[in-house]
Amino acid sequence: MRAWLKERIRRARIWWGLRVANPYPEMLPNPPLGTIGPRQQAAIDGLETVGIFLGPYRNLTTLSAAILYLHPECQVLNHAGPRVLKDPALNFLTDYEEDKFRAFCHFGLTMSQGGARGSYGGSVLLAHAYADHGPMRRAYLQRFGATTRKPEVKSLVWKESQRVTHLLRSDAADLEELLARNARLRFLLPIRNPIDCAHSLARLGMTRVYGEQTQGQVLHVLDMILDDMHWFLEWQVRYPRRFFHFYQNQLNADTLNDLAAFLKLSQDQRWVGDTLSIYRLRPPYEYEQGVRAHYQQRVEQLFGARPDILEDFLSFSQPLERELA
Numbered sequence: 048m049r050a051w052l053k054e055r056i057r058r059a060r061i062w063w064g065l066r067v068a069n070p071y072p073e074m075l076p077n078p079p080l081g082t083i084g085p086r087q088q089a090a091i092d093g094l095e096t097v098g099i100f101l102g103p104y105r106n107l108t109t110l111s112a113a114i115l116y117l118h119p120e121c122q123v124l125n126h127a128g129p130r131v132l133k134d135p136a137l138n139f140l141t142d143y144e145e146d147k148f149r150a151f152c153h154f155g156l157t158m159s160q161g162g163a164r165g166s167y168g169g170s171v172l173l174a175h176a177y178a179d180h181g182p183m184r185r186a187y188l189q190r191f192g193a194t195t196r197k198p199e200v201k202s203l204v205w206k207e208s209q210r211v212t213h214l215l216r217s218d219a220a221d222l223e224e225l226l227a228r229n230a231r232l233r234f235l236l237p238i239r240n241p242i243d244c245a246h247s248l249a250r251l252g253m254t255r256v257y258g259e260q261t262q263g264q265v266l267h268v269l270d271m272i273l274d275d276m277h278w279f280l281e282w283q284v285r286y287p288r289r290f291f292h293f294y295q296n297q298l299n300a301d302t303l304n305d306l307a308a309f310l311k312l313s314q315d316q317r318w319v320g321d322t323l324s325i326y327r328l329r330p331p332y333e334y335e336q337g338v339r340a341h342y343q344q345r346v347e348q349l350f351g352a353r354p355d356i357l358e359d360f361l362s363f364s365q366p367l368e369r370e371l372a
Contacts, residue, residue: 126168
């Protein structure tokens with residue numbers, strides 16, 4: 048009875064936070080993690096895929112994760128990197144074991160129902176893509192109410208892109224082995240205009256993610272962003288069914304349906320319609336011609352042997368940026 052009452056109180060606090068509270072909450076109460084019993088094991092076994100965002104910060108990952116959370120079969124864990132990666136029982140990315148993967152899935156399905164904004168992480172409902180944008184919040188609440196856990200989850204998606212990218216590119220992880228040992232893993236890369244991505248990192252003082260020496264050096268940060276994207280796309284050539292990318296200026300109904308299929312989610316036209324009604328154009332950043340010339344030269348070096356990819360990246364030379372309405 049006590050556990051039932053605590054859960055009712057927790058859900059009431061979430062309802063108040065999402066529907067009534069002003070300002071919008073930065074925290075929501077966590078459910079107890081507990082152990083993996085038969086019900087939790089069934090939920091883990093029911094996952095068709097576990098998707099992981101890769102690539103730089105400020106690269107539309109939050110918006111993309113928020114959009115995926117509008118799908119009725121997708122649960123999203125936002126951030127929580129320190130809690131996962133520093134816990135040997137949860138970090139399945141290094142020294143892979145099936146028990147670690149199952150523990151991570153249990154953690155993600157549970158902790159994505161509450162938590163806090165920032166690195167502690169939890170529900171993507173606390174992220175700026177929901178907190179700062181009424182249309183996104185309304186689309187979610189109109190369809191799901193104040194619940195933070197979908198009744199039938201087919202895909203668990205984790206958004207901790209930069210930390211995980213750095214880990215997978217280091218000697219601490221073996222991406223080839225991960226792909227071989229776990230058929231449910233999928234990797235996602237939204238591609239925002241890389242110049243805008245670099246400027247956004249600089250504007251917010253976040254270039255230190257590429258090392259102390261990069262602070263304020265936009266061109267160097269831009270090169271490292273492109274290198275991360277090139278690394279991802281090279282893996283996609285080898286494993287096209289395990290890696291998926293899309294461009295910010297090409298998000299349409301076909302792309303969304305392809306994304307759902309990639310994660311083995313059902314085709315859902317309401318989800319597609321809600322997403323396209325929220326996604327809107329805004330003016331790009333302003334930057335010097337020298338930055339644009341540097342960008343064009345670098346992408347030609349990286350993608351010159353792949354004309355289709357090169358054309359898409361060069362289209363950002365006349366940048367357009369999308370964000371929420």
